[in-house]
Amino acid sequence: MKNLLPKNWQQPKLANVDTDGKWLMPPIVDLCGRLREPGHQSYGTLASEGRAARQNGILHIVLPPDTNPVLENGSLFKGLREKAYQDGSVYLHILGALTAGLKGEQPANLAGLKQGGAIGVTNARAGFDDDMVMLRTLEYAATCGLKVFFYPDEPSLSRSGVAHDGYIASFHGLAGIPWLAETIALSKQLLMVEETGIVAHFGQITCRTSVELIRWAKAKGLPITCDVAMHQLHLTDDDLEGYNTNAFVYPPLRSKTDQRALIAGLQDGTIDAICSHHEPLSSSAKQAPFGECVAGISNFDTFVSLGCQLVADGILTAEQLVEKICTNPAKIAGIKDYETIGGAVLIDPDLSWQVDKNTMLSSGKNTPFMGEKLTGKVVEIFF
Template sequence: MKNLLSSTWQQPNLDGIDTAGKWLIPPIVDLCARLREPGHQSHGTLASEGRAARENGILHIVLPPDTNPVLENGSLFKGLREKAQQDGDIHLHILGALTQGLEGKQLANLAGLKQGGVIGVTNTARGFESDLVMLRCLEYAATFDLKVFFYPDEPSLSGGVAHDGYIASFHGLAGIPWLAETIALSKQLLMVEETGIASHFSQITCRTSVELIRWAKQKGLPITCDVAMHQLHLTDDALEGYNANAFVMPPLRSNTDQKALIEGLQDGTIDAICSHHEPLSGSAKQAPFGECTAGISNFDTFVSLGVQLVKDGVLTAEQLIEKICLNPAKIAGIKDYERIGGAVLIDPDLSWQVSKDTMLSAGKNTPFLGQVLTGRVIKTFFA
């Protein structure tokens, strides 16, 4: 067995378990997943998605505030975290809304959010009414020592449904240029430099974003970033034939972008890998491409795709644990991560077929349906 727990980590009881060839790792920390509750229970619930996360080794989940209602009332967060533990047996870490209703106009009640125990604030991928509003929001967040999570996107450029390239053009789909991400990212980085606010950039997708993040880190800006697991395995080629299960926002990019993401992961520019889990009901993907709902259900395939990165020589097993466990825990500010404990036992050689029956998530919307993947969690140990 390859034990990837630190020497100070509480070791689980492995009596009676065949551990030959297995990996024992800390609990996975997911920096972005939508559990569809509150407000969108037709797609999933804390119970269904909590079970899917837990059985796939994901015990800590960062929840964005774009629920219904928007997560902007700090007094309600304790109850939501308790419900996540009761219904799904997972640890929920909440991001509060940076602006009221995520409308980008008026600052949210950051004092109340801080008191409610948020790990940070964000306006998700939604824009601000003006750059001045964004600047004032960052300045105010800095006074509360709140980390800001960015999902870089310039709304005026992101009205399409696919990466602006050959595949989109061939299929007659409205394109989203990489500039939609990098223009927003450039502006946000400059404001981080001006305000000194600790920031995390989530789900970067393109080559120039990696270069900008690398430049900012070299300047010493207080930033981290992550990439969604599916961006490391899929490109816009997956959209061939109008494959709605590959319709996600931000979009799958080009082979050149994917190569840059992998290089950024290897050299430490990219700190973490998130699932960007977005479960959807069956009807959500039935409309014509571009009119259906964007999103990929990722909990069930996350570990297998991570194991594939190791088998392909992209990362070592130890580096993978840094990207999906240790670094995300630091980014989310989980100070008691090791004390909470738990562990995950993975069989890196176990093959399984992705199907609606083998997926635990209520959302079966994945472009990996029908494929045989290798590597799966065989047991999750709880603290």
């Protein structure tokens, strides 16, 4: 057995457990998982997605505020966290809305969000009314000592697109989303981080130039971290071939050049973490033509297998994988009781399984890996 638990971590009792060839690691911390409750229970619930997460080794989940209603009332957070644990046995870490209603027009009650236990604030993928609103709101967040989570996107460049702006989109007649939509927004946000002094995290970066900008900003000493979604490390826009709606996700799958840059950034520490970007959907949500259906990939069930593949391919060591999906995300999310809660996950990195509707625990079966054989699976959880 390869013991990947941090020093001083409480060791689980492994009597009568087959540990031969397996990895023992801390619980996974997911920096972005949409559980569809409140507001979209036809796609999933705290119960269904919580159970899927937990059985796949994911005990801690960061929830963005773009639910229905928007998460902008800090007094409601305690009840939501309690319900997530009661229904799904997972620990929810909530991001509050940076602006009222995520409309980008005026700041939300950031002081109230902090008092309610928000781990940070974000405007999700919604834009701002203008840059002055963004600047003043970030200054307010700085005075409250709140970390700001950015998901870089310039709506004027991306709003009509459904796929990466490249050959595949052009060949299929799909409206493209240029890489500039991400990097122009990222450049602006980095400058505002420097100006306001906020601590910031950049979620789900997808392209080569974003990696270069993050690398430059870190070298300059800006207080930032970033993550990439697991599927961006395994899929590219080539996987849209045949109008595969299960590969329709936002931000879009990028080119192989972008993917190579993401992998290099993961290896050299520019990219701190890997998130699931779990977005479960009903089968009907993916039945419309490409671009007219709902974007999103269900990722809880495949997350560990795809992580094991990174190790098998020599991209990361098992120890580095633990950093990217466990310890670094816990630090980014500010989970002070991560070690106190403890627990452990036992993974068989050589266990093969087939992805199908019966083996997936999530209510959402919307995955481009449907029907494939993957290797690596959680076999025991100790929580």
